[in-house]
Amino acid sequence: MPNSSSAAVKAKRSRRRSRAPREDPARNELLSSSLQSAQQCLLQQDYGTAFVHFLLALNLAPALKDLARDSFRFTLQKWADELDGVGRIQELFDCYEQALELFPKDEVIVNSMGEHLFRMGFRDEAAAHFYKALKLKPDFPEAKENFYRVANWLVERWHFLMLNDNGRNRKYQLAIQRAVQDGCRTVLDIGTGTGILGMCAKKAGASEVYACELSKTMYELACEVVSANGMANSIKILHKKSLDMEIPRDIPNRVSLVVTETVDAGLLGEGIVESLIHAWKHLLLPPPTSEGVPLSSPPQTGRVIPAGAAVYCMAVECHEIRRHHSLCVSTVGGLDLAAAGHIRSPVRCSGHTDESSEPYTTERLSRLPGGFTALTEPCRVMDIDFNNPQELEGLSLRDAAELHVHVIQDGDVDALAVWFELHLDQENSISTGPDEDTCWEQAIYPVSSQCSVKRGDELLVEASCRDAYLRVSCAGVMKSNQTLHMDQAASAEAPSSNPELELCSALAGLQTHQDLPAPSFSLECSEIALLNNSNYHECFRKAMAKLLSSFESRGSEVKQESGSSPGPLYVLDVSEGFSVISLMAARLGPARAYSSVEKQQHQALLQLLARENGVHEDALEFWLGHVEDDSAVLQRPDSEKLWSAIVLDCVEICGLLRQNLMEKATLARCLLEDGGRIFPERIVLHGMLVESDTLLQESAVQGTEPTLGFNIAPFINQFTVPVHVFLDLSTLECTHLSEPAEMFVLDLMNTNNNYTSRDVRVRVNASGRVTAIPFWYHIYLDPDVCVSTFRPDSHWKQVAVVLQRPLVVNAGDWVKLRVQFHKSSISITAVREEEETAAH
The missing domain is CATH 2.70.160.11 (Hnrnp arginine n-methyltransferase1)
Known part of the structure; x- marks a missing residue:
């Protein structure tokens, strides 16, 4: 039998050899034609058709993938950019999916898809692609740079500070231990992050622990952490908002304890009120009655950690805050800014707010350059009981509370600084105050109108929870028993010996402003800080004036020799966001200045400043209206002209160099006339x-x-x-x-x-x-x-x-x-x- 088996094997092998694939002339002709067509389309820059031909050829002959890889990558990138430019997003991602079917482990394609995802705001998905590209090729510099940039969005730096805050972690652990020992055996961790609070509950002896996390990145991270700590089978983590959770689909029964730390510097900004209202209604056992429950039996009631919070505020004077939220200079780079009227930041709590505005920003007061001056003692603004569902539901309906806060120091009120004390339970609390060593910053509510106060005055502070945000604003000042509301206080002169006269003067000034309303423009905080940077603009004015003067001198020589006047100089400013450098150039000499600002109100502000500073309307143009897309922003002003100067924005506000800086500089150099310059040059x-x-x-x-x-x-x-x-x-x-x-x-x-x-x-x-x-x-x-x-x-x-x-x-x-x-x-x-x- 062994001999017969051997014969059978030989026979099978022989049959396999005899059935080798035969040449298919039609298939070979189609393959050759597709490859030739792909190359021809590439030469004609018809990237869409070239991509289709490459797909057909590589599906017919996978063995050619290594040879065609570079051409295919190039074609995909060009075609994807075209689709992106015309908004054909679904087709763009269809192309990437087809490409990844052919090249599932190609780090360049994976990274490129991540870049498109990130530009469209899909940060979680983009980071996953950058991370995968790095796994495929750890030394791939493009993927590494992309991942480093997106990682700050996905896992914000406060996660590290929070987890390194042993005091905060320990107090949460003690509060959870106490609740579990009191009988809260089923636990839901809302916004679990890395899963640390859920693991504290399990370690304390909870019988059932559930956790939810909206961020895909943090959800996957929590799953890894829980598994590594041996709790994968005892903690159920859901990738969803708590607001979308239902019983029994997500958890079998109501839980007896909710733990959460979905609080930001402004306490309510991460939606803790909304999530707790939903939890009390749908996920959590009801709160204890006033009579309580016998300690001898397991509680059929629920509770929340943290149990509540007390909110505090104080008025501060701080130049660093002021220069990011108010215009502090009257002139900049030779331009008179009086016509700009009231420039405001998008951070404002009172007045007419819109969807683009935020009620507060955040700062660590102890680290502000130049420090700050406390103008009032800390004042307790409100208390919130997270274990009272009725109070939570009525929180946003409450009338604004008006508080009288005594001024203890002369100065200008630039902002109200707000922090809170988080009561985890009766014994454990965490303070986020400016004097505490805490992972939290403080919430900053800028005061939009100038407000000077003297010791002995009283600030009128209004506090509410409208739209489930903590809103704190300075409503006015009480001086010598006379109340000036904030708009009046802003227009009031220095305090006089006659309070009645002062009040009448303020009202008269207010009436005048009503007759002739000043314009109002909104700029980002960084754009306001840039406008307030006098040194920056003065340096640009000097450098630009020297360059334009050199061109004028040369133009005079040409005129003497030829008798004809040279044409205008062309200056292009491609700074990010709002910039007045183009306007400065137009005012300095015979220049046609082009600005790349896009927002209509920014263009309106530049046009207003141009009129008030004597710049002819033809001397300032908005360049993005002349080009088909952003990629062509550095193109020539016309077929016969080159740029005399191009202003590049080289450094991001965060301190990093801007992406593709050197590529832009290389292109810009090719578009300069003889003697022209890039600003900066080095x-x-x-x-x-x-x-x-x-x-x-x-x-x-x-x-x-x-x-x-x-x-x-x-x-x-x-x-x-x-x-x-x-x-x-x-x-x-x-x-x-x-x-x-x-x-x-x-x-x-x-x-x-x-x-x-x-x-x-x-x-x-x-x-x-x-x-x-x-x-x-x-x-x-x-x-x-x-x-x-x-x-x-x-x-x-x-x-x-x-x-x-x-x-x-x-x-x-x-x-x-x-x-x-x-x-x-x-x-x-x-x-x-x-x-x-x-x-x-």
């Missing part, structure tokens, strides 16, 4: 060595101790990014271990001067641990005029590279920094020179 990066535990706490979870022994750090630290943005170096808690040093140079006018990496030696002047390298930029508009992003009046923040492992150094050591630049991303590694020498 960017010099400066940095220093620092030791900062604060940056470590805000960048990654530091082991298991702060997280109560739960293993969370390895999972959330996947979203750690090496570059910490929106940093204010002037108030950062840190020790300077070196002097500032020049670290890198980007030449926008001469590409031959650029490089991709540079080694820098920095001398240590104090012993310690190098944990980070903060950096900022000197932006050279010309060889003599420089703007720094590290000034008290700067509208930019700074950034810092946080080292993965702190570097122990002693005074006198030399540290070698390897600074690398890829596209718009800066990376820095550090090593002691002694260690590097020993390694070699």
Whole structure:
């Protein structure tokens, strides 16, 4: 039998060889024709047809995928950009799905799809694609840069601070333990994040624990964390809002305890009231009656942790807040801003609000540059009982409470600062006040009208919960028993000896303003801070004036020689957001200035300022109205003309270089006339060595101790990014271990001067641990005029590279920094020179 089996095997093998695929002339002809057509369409820039031909060819002959990969990637990218440009979004994603069927593990295609998703606002999905691309190719720089940028959106930096806050975590744990010991054995964790509160409940002995999380990223993270801590089978996590949960579809019965920390700096901004009202109605056992329940039997009632909160506020004077929310200068770059009327920020709590406005912003008062002055004592604004469903339902219907707050210091009220004390239970509370070491910032309610107060005055503060937001506003000032409402107080003169005369004067002024209403424009906070940056605009005025003057001198020589007058100069400003640089250029000389501002009210504001500053209406144009799409924004003003100057916005407000900066500069250089210039012409990066535990706490979870022994750090630290943005170096808690040093140079006018990496030696002047390298930029508009992003009046923040492992150094050591630049991303590694020498 063995011999016969062997014969059978041989026979099968023989049959397989005899049935090898035969040549199919029709198939081969179609394949050849498709490939030829794809290449021909590429030459004709018909990317849509080329994509279809490539799909057909590669489906017919998968063996050709490696050979055609680069051409296919290029075709997909071009066709996707075209579809994106005309808004054919569904077709765009259909193309990517077809491409990924052919190349499921192609990191370039996966990353490119993520970029389109991110531009359309699908951040979770975009991050998943960037993360997948990095898994496919860990050293893929484009995916790495994209993931670092999106990670800050997906897992916001406060997650790290919160998890590193052992005091906060411990108090929540104690409150949960006590509730479970009191008989609350079934628990729902709303907005679970990493799952830490749900795990506290399970560890305390809860029989059933459920958790819900809306963010896909955080939901997947929580599942990983719970599994790693051995609780995957005992905690059920749902990827949905609690408002969408139902019994018995999502959980079998009502629970006896809801735990949540869906509170922001303004307490109610994350929707805690709405989610708790829904929970009391649909998911949670009813609250205890006034008679209570016997302790000997398990409670058939529900409760919430936190049990309630007390809200506090105080009035503050703070230049840093003022310059982001109010126009503080009357002129800028030679332009009179009086015609601008009242420029307001989108952060406002009173008056006429719209969908674009927010009732408050957030700041950590203890870190504000220049500090702040408390003008009143802290005042208790309201108390909220989260265990009283009726109170929660009536919260938004309450009339605004009016409080009289005594002024203890002369000054100008720039904002009301608000914080709260979160009562977890009867014994455990957490305060988010400005004097506390807490992971929370404070809520800032800017005062839109100028309001000067004297010691002994009383501020009238109104507080409500309209639209389920905490709204606190300054309604007026009581001076010598006379009440000035906020609009009156703004127009009142300095206090006189006659309060009645002062009040009448204020009312008369108010009437005048009613007859001739001043215009009102809304700008983003960063745009207002930019307008208030006088140094920035004065530097631009000097540099632009020198350039235009050089062209005028040359034009005069041409006129003398030829007798004909040269045409106007063309200046293009492609700054992001609102910018007056184009208007400054139009006012300085015979220039046609083009602005890329898009919003109609921004264009209206520029036109108004142009009229009031004597700029002819033909001298200012809005360039995006002349081009078909944003990608063509740097094109020539007309077929015969080149730009005399192009203003590029090089640095984001957060402190990062703008994406594709060098590509834009390369294109811009090709569009300059002889003698023309890009502003800026050069960017010099400066940095220093620092030791900062604060940056470590805000960048990654530091082991298991702060997280109560739960293993969370390895999972959330996947979203750690090496570059910490929106940093204010002037108030950062840190020790300077070196002097500032020049670290890198980007030449926008001469590409031959650029490089991709540079080694820098920095001398240590104090012993310690190098944990980070903060950096900022000197932006050279010309060889003599420089703007720094590290000034008290700067509208930019700074950034810092946080080292993965702190570097122990002693005074006198030399540290070698390897600074690398890829596209718009800066990376820095550090090593002691002694260690590097020993390694070699």
